[in-house]
């Protein structure tokens with residue numbers, strides 16, 4: 001039986017990845033180790049000493065933080081995994097143009113790359129989850145329940161990032177996007193502190209970000225914390241980002257490759 | 260005659276208001292080497308990309324293997340080999356992996372691809388480079404790898420867009436030799452080039468393309484016979500003297516072309532013409548007698564040289 005065409009492109013991405021998998025997996029592992037050491041042991045001890053555990057649902061800071069960090073990791077990885085392969089394929093190495101001389105078409109490329117990104121995000125978040133367990137944070141079941149929505153939040157941002165990257169003429173727009181879009185979202189979507197710390201009128205702004213929903217889902221599912229919206233709504237919102245993003249990415253990648 | 264492998268009628272490509280390929284007609288038969296000869300910007304690559312079913316057609320009809328690229332692009336591409344003008348190899352991957360990954364796009368099984376890669380590396384004289392990163396290869400090697408890649412699916416038709424541009428003479432000759440071998444195996448080849456010697460050497464039939472149109476078509480010999488004379492007498496006069504000499508050459512040759520640095524006389528008998536020139540008391544600084552080539556055909560048809 002013939003292999004579905006998007007899977008052929010996904011396989012190519014995977015083969016490409018094999019070249020760097022050691023370095024990549026190591027950094028996916030080291031990253032949470034450093035974060036949890038700094039945040040948890042350093043910062044967490046201070047925060048817990050402040051005694052304000054109500055803001056964290058009565059949990060130790062580190063326990064409350066962990067699912068949020070997972071979602072934020074999915075989000076950051078999704079932003080990068082969405083942008084960089086597209087930049088490489090259409091601009092830096094231009095390898096995607098020659099792919100079109102095979103049965104693979106532009107939509108197969110978009111679908112294949114998003115499929116591969118899903119796998120990568122599950123890997124990144126999965127490794128993060130393992131590190132959490134090694135640090136003695138959470139239970140295997142709870143961590144697994146945080147990994148899934150975190151990877152999903154990553155995918156929800158990867159798709160529009162792929163579209164954005166395909167539309168760029170050069171790299172400058174990319175650093176602007178990370179500096180003024182991705183990083184602020186990373187900091188202000190309730191990962192490190194509850195957005196209830198902000199004045200009430202500004203809190204709905206956070207509701208618009210995919211990361212905030214990812215954080216809500218990760219905490220809701222793994223810690224059983226109460227969420228602002230029903231969880232299906234947050235999933236739906238992330239799905240909207242994914243669907244619109246994938247549609248835009250398909251248009252942009254096609255426009256870039258087919259002339 | 261068998262059904263043509265590729266047939267175009269009124270084939271047109273536009274970029275905005277600009278017409279890059281302007282209602283061209285051609286037919287390519289199975290087993291032949293067909294060339295598109297023309298200068299940069301003539302519309303050769305645009306034509307190749309339409310035949311390759313990767314670029315939308317703006318008007319006219321095109322069939323490849325009797326299939327319609329607008330509807331059956333995937334089926335066409337599955338049977339084609341394409342050597343694009345730019346190699347578009349993955350420089351960060353080894354030679355072997357570039358071929359393997361490309362083969363998987365055609366859904367070839369591992370057990371099919373591996374022996375095929377061995378054959379192709381031998382064909383492209385790249386056996387020793389199997390594990391080398393592609394960015395380390397020379398231009399000629401990259402070009403041969405791109406050809407090897409195009410052959411992974413054992414295509415019936417291979418499109419080569421400027422296969423030798425930018426290569427040194429030795430690398431070009433190695434490549435030509437590989438293309439002859441393909442032809443002998445019965446593969447149909449479509450080649451674009453702006454080198455007239457390449458077109459003359461390789462092509463059974465060719466068309467001359469200029470500004471999106473086909474201005475002549477035939478075998479290299481037919482084109483030369485129809486559009487040029489047998490011999491060319493090239494004369495170079497001292498700097499500044501050419502303008503004064505021109506009127507005195509009137510009537511020596513049935514056709515005369517003035518380039519910036521020399522005068523070309525198109526004649527059937529160059530020796531006789533040379534005698535006539537010296538009888539008129541004209542002494543060129545340098546004289547070359549040669550056969551007419553496709554370059555001369557191009558000059559005749561368009562008033563311009565192919566490579567400037």
Ligand SMILES: Nc1ncnc2c1ncn2[C@@H]1O[C@H](COP(=O)(O)OP(=O)(O)O)[C@@H](O)[C@H]1O
Pocket residue numbers: 259274279297298299300301302303304305306
């Ligand atoms: N993607 C494109 N967008 C706009 N113009 C293009 C594009 N591709 C080619 N052209 C223009 O079309 C003309 C023909 O180009 P091309 O087919 O590449 O010619 P050739 O291969 O004979 O050099 C050129 O003037 C070129 O600038």
Ligand SMILES: [Mg+2]
Pocket residue numbers: 300303304305344420421
């Ligand atoms: Mg070209």
